[in-house]
Amino acid sequence: xxxxxxxxxxxxxxxxxxxxxxxxxxxxxxxxxxxxxxxxxxxxxxxxxxxxxxxxxxxxxxxxxxxxxxxxxxxxxxxxxxxxxxxxxxxxxxxxxxxxxxxxxxxxxxxxxxxxxxxxxxxxxxxxxxxxxxxxxxxxxxxxxxxxxxxxxxxxxxxxxxxxxxxxxxxxxxxxxxxxxxxxxxxxxxxxxxxxxxxxxxxxxxxxxxxxxxxxxxxxxxxxxxxxxxxxxxxxxxxxxxxxxxxxxxxxxxxxxx
Amino acid sequence: xxxxxxxxxxxxxxxxxxxxxxxxxxxxxxxxxxxxxxxxxxxxxxxxxxxxxxxxxxxxxxxxxxxxxxxxxxxxxxxxxxxxxxxxxxxxxxxxxxxxxxxxxxxxxxxxxxxxxxxxxxxxxxxxxxxxxxxxxxxxxxxxxxxxxxxx
Numbered sequence: 001x002x003x004x005x006x007x008x009x010x011x012x013x014x015x016x017x018x019x020x021x022x023x024x025x026x027x028x029x030x031x032x033x034x035x036x037x038x039x040x041x042x043x044x045x046x047x048x049x050x051x052x053x054x055x056x057x058x059x060x061x062x063x064x065x066x067x068x069x070x071x072x073x074x075x076x077x078x079x080x081x082x083x084x085x086x087x088x089x090x091x092x093x094x095x096x097x098x099x100x101x102x103x104x105x106x107x108x109x110x111x112x113x114x115x116x117x118x119x120x121x122x123x124x125x126x127x128x129x130x131x132x133x134x135x136x137x138x139x140x141x142x143x144x145x146x147x148x149x150x151x152x153x154x155x156x157x158x159x160x161x162x163x164x165x166x167x168x169x170x171x172x173x174x175x176x177x178x179x180x181x182x183x184x185x186x187x188x189x190x191x192x193x194x195x196x197x198x199x200x201x202x203x204x205x206x207x208x209x210x211x212x213x214x215x216x217x218x219x220x221x222x223x224x225x226x227x228x229x230x231x232x233x234x235x236x237x238x239x240x241x242x243x244x245x246x247x248x249x250x251x252x253x254x255x256x257x258x
Numbered sequence: 259x260x261x262x263x264x265x266x267x268x269x270x271x272x273x274x275x276x277x278x279x280x281x282x283x284x285x286x287x288x289x290x291x292x293x294x295x296x297x298x299x300x301x302x303x304x305x306x307x308x309x310x311x312x313x314x315x316x317x318x319x320x321x322x323x324x325x326x327x328x329x330x331x332x333x334x335x336x337x338x339x340x341x342x343x344x345x346x347x348x349x350x351x352x353x354x355x356x357x358x359x360x361x362x363x364x365x366x367x368x369x370x371x372x373x374x375x376x377x378x379x380x381x382x383x384x385x386x387x388x389x390x391x392x393x394x395x396x397x398x399x400x401x402x403x404x405x406x407x408x409x410x
Contacts, residue, residue, distance in 0.1 A: 038270055
């Protein structure tokens with residue numbers, strides 16, 4: 001044991017310190033800033049910071065907000081990809097800032113960070129999510145049943161649960177809806193997220209409101225506006241096959257009507 | 259290190275923020291209104307079915323007109339008159355005309371619905387589209403059925 005200590009050299013703490021510093025790179029974050037209390041125009045602002053490329057974009061935003069410019073405004077809650085607060089457009093793609101590693105973004109070039117598109121920007125990276133949640137509420141995302149309450153839990157087979165398993169993963173981050181070109185052009189469209197959450201109940205064997213939800217989505221601004229561009233599927237940070245879910249709702253509508 | 263927002267010529271401040279810029283045609287409390295019809299679904303299904311039929315009709319048409327029997331140089335008044343003497347080709351061309359026109363009209367209607375921002379613009383573009391489509395369909399149908407090869 002003592003023989004290992006004979007070698008002279010820096011202590012373990014010092015070695016860790018230098019290696020951590022050596023890991024850091026200089027990265028530029030080009031952030032879309034907007035503050036209605038200062039100007040009615042949105043501008044790009046560059047922040048160059050030293051950061052470990054294995055950190056996430058959210059860590060970089062924190063570092064900027066805490067150490068460089070405290071006026072930078074963005075949403076985040078859990079910071080671990082579950083709450084869906086920090087969806088933003090990073091390098092032109094909708095992603096969660098807390099699930100995007102800097103090393104995956106080619107950090108030698110400036111990394112652009114913008115608010116998600118198609119919704120009103122309130123400040124910097126914060127948008128008004130009300131239209132998004134309004135569409136969500138409109139598809140009635142809750143269990144609808146008839147008859148008396150059962151005295152025990154509502155049982156379901158594993159196969160029945162599997163039928164809508166994919167769409168239960170939605171965290172309502174709006175990455176899909178705000179990547180949809182139809183939604184950009186016309187906010188009246190329900191958007192992928194609302195349809196995914198309708199799908200979750202339409203294909204639930206315990207739910208009896210499927211027909212009502214299908215009727216809502218059969219309308220002018222429902223599933224038929226989907227152009228299958230697959231932007232939503234690419235954007236989803238949870239890997240939900242969003243376009244497939246929309247197509248399944250279309251199929252259910254057609255097979256029930258014909 | 260970084261460029262700051264310096265444009266405060268219009269005097270925006272905490273008590274006087276810049277006005278909100280809502281996206282065009284944003285969802286409101288009263289929209290979208292339910293129409294309770296299956297029209298959109300029928301339009302969607304029609305696009306798929308007519309598309310499949312048109313692949314056969316149009317490719318067959320192009321093959322006959324441009325490739326077989328000496329290619330495009332054979333197409334003349336006599337050639338068209340000869341084909342339209344048969345009810346089969348009359349029905350073929352009629353079907354192609356109707357399906358292509360309705361398919362294209364439905365597609366353009368979708369594009370207008372997606373891109374026209376003002377209600378008035380959308381309405382008048384669609385009226386123009388429907389008028390043009392109806393005119394072409396009526397004229398084409400008239401020609402197919404009243405075609406008389408004996409002009410002199």
